[in-house]
Amino acid sequence: MYQTAGVSLEEALIEESIMHYDVSRRDFLKLCGGTAAMLGLSQAWIPQIASALEQAAKRPPVIWLSFQSCSGCFESLAKADYPDVATIVLDIISLNYQEVIMAAAGTQSEKNLDDTVAAGGYITIVEGAIATGIPEAMMVGGKTSEEIVGEVTANGAATIAVGTCAAYGGVQAMNPNPTGAKGVSDVISTPVINIPGCPSNPDTMVSTITYYLLYKEAPKLDSKGRPKFAFSQKVHDNCDRRAHFDSGEYVEEFGGEEEAKNYCLYKMGCKGPETHSPCPLTLWNSKQNWCIGSGNGCIGCMEPDFWDEFAGFYDTLPNVPVPGFIGVKTSTDYIGSTLVTATMTGIGIHAIATAAKGRFKENDDISEGSDD
Amino acid sequence: MEDRVNIKQRHWVYLLLHWTIVCVISILAFTGLFIHRPFFSLGTSQDPVLLMSWIRWTHFICAAVLIETVAIRLELSFFSHFDADWRDVGPSRKNFKALPEAISYYLFARNDHRYWRKLNPVMNTILIPIALLFYLMAILTGFALFQGTFFWGLTTTNQLFGWVFNVFGGEQTTRTWHYYLVWVFAIYVAFHVYFSILRSSRDRDNTFGSMLTGWRLVPRKYAPIRGGSGKKKRKAGKRPGKMR
């Protein structure tokens, strides 16, 4: 236990976790600097951020609800291979209920949840979609996901939906959406901060939590409920392959020579031009790499309906449903060229028929008169 | 051939606007297809040409010219002092009434047709509304996708045009709809050109050539009365029977 005279218990706690993970105070401030940059704050804010995190050693209680999901978002936040702000924040907040990592089980865990809800003032983080069509598809402790999320968020201070599933329904909401999967904001009436992504980005999650600890209110949100500080720019705006896009240099096929040159992945179906996300700035896996850096186009995992709207992921424009044929999808090029071919054929047949009728010859068939 | 008179039918300003629109949409279609799927490349990695940037720049310039041209054409059709032709162009009740007859002629269900000194009912009730809808869609989806500062200092922010995405169901779907416009354009041109050729050769009134010269060879009995005002045209109903 690390403790010095004149330091409060709370400050000691954060100091302890910093020591525990072998992070120097200087590293900690550097990491706070990263969060400041993400939030669009100047470096002058670093002490405030550090102090907000340290003040948070009062441990605001957090309830982490998991519904229809793969737990990837929690993994994303909790990845413990590197002691970063995420790890420290996880130690700072009091994670009173988290099904993946909590020690309590059965009635004890239910009691933890009920006590925290009764006390109020907690942050609810929801991961996973709410099953509304088949409520029995997602039940915990005999309650449906919709009931749980309604009861828990009603008494909380703030609600954060992490991951595209909690924000917009996620892959289980893919057409025809058998379980009626919906995002949290579709089933509760209190405000929700969406941090989409499949999984959601740890830096964005930490920055949002820090923002909340700093200002005691939600950050400004865009029309899809996402924090503007992270989601106002597109992947395409900050992509390091953008120069190749502008020069018309594209990967023509996977494994080709253009791929070795790290050319733009637009022709391989990159959806970066339609996706709002900070990925090119925050990167992934402890800032090691990201999707496009690894040679795969962005699939737009931070956008609502990306599972339907952006698929096939390897075409510049996704396939679209064919009207009149339920469940059949094809490319826009195919639909367009078929219609044009049909039109030209129709016109050709009409021209032949018109010629056969002698209508291309000198007219003798004008009736009644001009009527213009 | 019966008696014909050469009538100055189209003002040169309208011809100029028409062909400006043709050129501009053709360039928009070409650059749009390139943006959809870049099908050629220029330059080398040592000496790159900013191909996509220039193509997109051209697309945006042409979009601005198209919007201006369409706006001028619409404005003139209501307020021009030389030919405010909004009554003759576009759907009217008279045109809708005549539409079944015109269509049944084209479908070979009847053998005679009327002479339309200006646009025929198929053009007025089907093609012109499609064109107007085309412009509306192209401009709205285009502005929504552009998301930057356009010409005339207009910044097409999400606040201003985000609703377009909601109408079409997302940004990606809006892009798909914007792309469909190139096919609509191709089909439109096919019909439009075919019908002009058909009419030109059938009525022998130089319809096709009038799009360059402005002069049309109208049978004398269908020409407006010389010296009369534009509204005092001959009544069609007073001329029963076939023209032979």
Ligand code: SF4
């Ligand atoms: S790889 Fe994708 S995001 Fe990057 S420049 Fe190309 S299209 Fe844009």
Ligand code: SF4
């Ligand atoms: S680059 Fe695209 S697909 Fe990859 S995480 Fe970011 S938004 Fe998702």
